[in-house]
Amino acid sequence: MTTLVRRHIADHGQSTGVMIGVLLLILLGTLRYDNFASLYNLSSFLNYNAMFVLITMGMCLVIMTGGIDLSVGTVAALSSVTAAGFSAHGLEVALPVGVLTGLAAGALNAFMIVIMRIPPFIATLATLLAAKGTALVISDARTVPVDWTSNFTQLGMNNVAGWLPWSMLLTVVVGIALWLLVEHWPLGRVMLAAGDNEDTANLMGLSSGWARAWAYVICGGCAGLAGVFLASGFGAGQPLEGLGWELTAIASVVVGGTLLTGGRGSIPASVAGALMLGLIFNLLNFENGLGTFNLSAYWQMVIRGAFLFIVILLQVKITRPLAGD
Incomplete structure (x- = not known):
């Protein structure tokens, strides 16, 4: 394989591949299962996976800047x-309260990482623990029922045109x-530049620190909105x-072709990665229904871990030969 072909695969192949993979999984499900293409399954799939698509898009921005956010799950729970x-x-x-909760957590991450210079892994791990503890304290370690007399549940339970969930x-x-x-706003280009080489971005006069801060704030906001969907649905x-x-968000972002080292990323490809992972679990549920095998929900964590490992291995294999070019 020539260097030119490797470079093309590194730049575009993985993103294109995941979108083709999504189409193939949809085709497989449609041909194999009677109710896979039903409006009920489509609506249920989209409604449930809206949360994961949201946190994946936020995570994409963070990873593009060369960072990581381990707190998105517990921030969504707190929200x-x-x-x-x-x-x-x-x-x-x-809805605004839930989103503001996520934005506050994202702002805390941004402060620790950009201002205090704490490594993203440590900073977001601290926020993960703080968010989880706060959620347990204010809920008294119990689920908090919503008010069914208000319109709050409409967001997570109602559809547009009978099949498209509001979420x-x-x-x-x-x-x-x-x-x-x-793709089109200066802030996004600075995020990519900061992830590619922060020192170079600073020498060029770009506000890489602010760009990284905004990435964490937006990621927190996405997690907050996902939490609203969780409570409403x-x-x-x-x-x-x-x-x-x-782990779901990181796996989805990486399978979409975003480099863990930063500097490159795609929102549509990351969304496709999240949908691919969701489709895999949806197909497994249909297989369970056919009696082919019986996998418990705990196997989802095993599959996510294996999925992430394989994708990162492929990404390293594709990009490593380009280091000396």
Whole structure:
């Protein structure tokens, strides 16, 4: 394989491959299972995976800058608790409260990483523990029921045109905004430059520190909105949820072709990575229904870990020969 071909695969092959993979999984499911292409399965799939698509898009921005955010799962759980606590005031109050909870956690991460110069792994691990503890304290270690008399549950349980969940519609709006940010807005270009080489970006007069800070704040906001979806869709704030969500987000971002070292990333490809992982679990559920095998929910964590390991191994294999070019 020539260097030119390797470079093309490193730059575009993985992103294209994951989108083709999503189409192949959809084709497989449609041909093999009777109800796979039903509106009910489509709506349920989109509604459940809206949360993971959101945290994946936020994680994409962070990894593009060369960072990592381990706190997205517990921040989403905390946001679900705060949103559920304000659900009696309606969606117009509970939704902003949940999102603001996530933004506050993201701002805390940004402060520790950009201002205090704490490594992202340590800083976001601290936020993970703090968010989890806070969620357990304010919920008294129990689920927090939502107020069913308000309109709060409409976001997570109602559909547009009978099949498109409001949660996924809102996720699409956020996704378009983040795609524009990365592809067309100066802030997105600075994020990429900071991830590629922060010292060079600073020498060029770019505010790489602010770009990294915004990446963590936006990532926190996405986790906060995912928490609102969690509370609205399941009818309760879930302080013990979110375990392994960060692994799902990282796996989805990496399979979409974003480099863990930063400097390159794609919102659409990351979304495709999240949908691919969701489709794999959806297909496994259908196989369970056919009686082919019987995998418990705990196997999902094993599959996520194996999925992430294989993807990172492939990414290293593709990009390593380019280091000396």
